[in-house]
Amino acid sequence: MKWSELCIHTTNEAIEPISNILHEAGASGVVIEDPNDLIKERESVFGEIYELDPNDYPEDGVYIKAYLAMNSFLGETVNEIKQAVNNLLIYDIDIGSNEITLSEINEEEWATAWKKYYKPVKISERVTITPTWEDYKPVSSDELIIELDPGMAFGTGTHPTTVLSIQALERYLTKDQTIIDVGSGSGVLSIASILLGAKEVFAYDLDEIAVKSTILNAKLNKVEDKIYAKQNNLLTNVNQQVDVIVSNILAEIIMRFEKDAYNCLKPGGLFITSGIIQAKKQQVKDALAAAGFEIIELTQMEDWIAIIAKKM
Numbered sequence: 001m002k003w004s005e006l007c008i009h010t011t012n013e014a015i016e017p018i019s020n021i022l023h024e025a026g027a028s029g030v031v032i033e034d035p036n037d038l039i040k041e042r043e044s045v046f047g048e049i050y051e052l053d054p055n056d057y058p059e060d061g062v063y064i065k066a067y068l069a070m071n072s073f074l075g076e077t078v079n080e081i082k083q084a085v086n087n088l089l090i091y092d093i094d095i096g097s098n099e100i101t102l103s104e105i106n107e108e109e110w111a112t113a114w115k116k117y118y119k120p121v122k123i124s125e126r127v128t129i130t131p132t133w134e135d136y137k138p139v140s141s142d143e144l145i146i147e148l149d150p151g152m153a154f155g156t157g158t159h160p161t162t163v164l165s166i167q168a169l170e171r172y173l174t175k176d177q178t179i180i181d182v183g184s185g186s187g188v189l190s191i192a193s194i195l196l197g198a199k200e201v202f203a204y205d206l207d208e209i210a211v212k213s214t215i216l217n218a219k220l221n222k223v224e225d226k227i228y229a230k231q232n233n234l235l236t237n238v239n240q241q242v243d244v245i246v247s248n249i250l251a252e253i254i255m256r257f258e259k260d261a262y263n264c265l266k267p268g269g270l271f272i273t274s275g276i277i278q279a280k281k282q283q284v285k286d287a288l289a290a291a292g293f294e295i296i297e298l299t300q301m302e303d304w305i306a307i308i309a310k311k312m
């Protein structure tokens with residue numbers, strides 16, 4: 001696949017709103033090139049310094065780079081991004097020189113560009129996600145490590161929606177439970193479930209490549225005998241009853257299968273939903289309640305919400 005690298009020269013103040021705009025526009029990976037990083041040491045736990053090239057950095061302000069798949073919507077997406085960034089002026093956000101460049105890169109360059117930034121990340125109390133190419137040594141004896149090769153399609157496992165899902169699994173999952181992961185992507189939530197003590201996970205994704213990615217990553221983490229990955233549209237024709245269903249998928253999609261989720265849970269079972277943008281929170285809560293769930297917890301990271309609901 002061909003990728004486009006969109007680079008915006010802006011200010012520190014605009015990093016967060018612009019990153020949000022880029023994520024919402026569907027960018028795969030947003031990186032910030034801030035000259036302060038050239039002098040800043042990485043998280044002390046890892047005790048290393050980023051291998052950064054000063055030529056990649058602006059003298060003032062920051063570069064925000066996003067990777068967009070080259071498809072027929074690209075022009076439209078870029079225009080929407082430009083418009084949304086300009087709109088930040090209405091909120092008195094300084095967007096600096098706001099120079100925007102677009103360049104084409106190939107898959108290999110994308111992977112290399114991305115690898116530079118993708119480092120081990122502590123996701124929750126116990127779980128750390130590390131890319132396959134890092135030789136990461138656990139800091140404590142009860143630390144659980146997920147090795148991921150995110151490939152091109154499914155992100156790094158460190159998106160707020162994934163983090164919220166893993167944190168909820170860590171709090172609610174108990175030993176030997178059976179789990180369904182709807183929209184398994186890289187398989188990160190399935191793997192986390194097994195490492196946290198689940199007996200088995202049924203992982204479903206509509207996308208054939210995601211299913212392959214789940215299988216590969218399960219093997220990489222030596223949990224392939226406990227994760228059954230299959231191509232499936234949400235919970236269509238799934239007739240089992242499990243202890244926990246986890247799904248990190250958009251609000252609109254959650255609201256397409258909340259009733260099926262209810263039917264696929266044992267009484268008292270939990271539905272951990274993530275990927276819900278703040279503005280859609282109430283709609284999802286209402287849909288879950290209408291299906292018979294009791295909402296037991298809401299968590300938030302940045303603009304993203306996770307809802308933990310119990311089958312009554």
Ligand SMILES: C[S@@+](CC[C@H](N)C(=O)[O-])C[C@H]1O[C@@H](n2cnc3c(N)ncnc32)[C@H](O)[C@@H]1O
Nearest residue numbers: 162183184185205206207210232233234248249
């Ligand atoms: C945001 S990703 C989450 C990936 C992974 N679970 C995580 O937390 O990082 C959502 C996933 O849902 C899958 N998906 C979207 N619509 C689906 C559907 N109707 N049925 C099954 N999977 C679907 C996508 O292919 C994608 O892999």
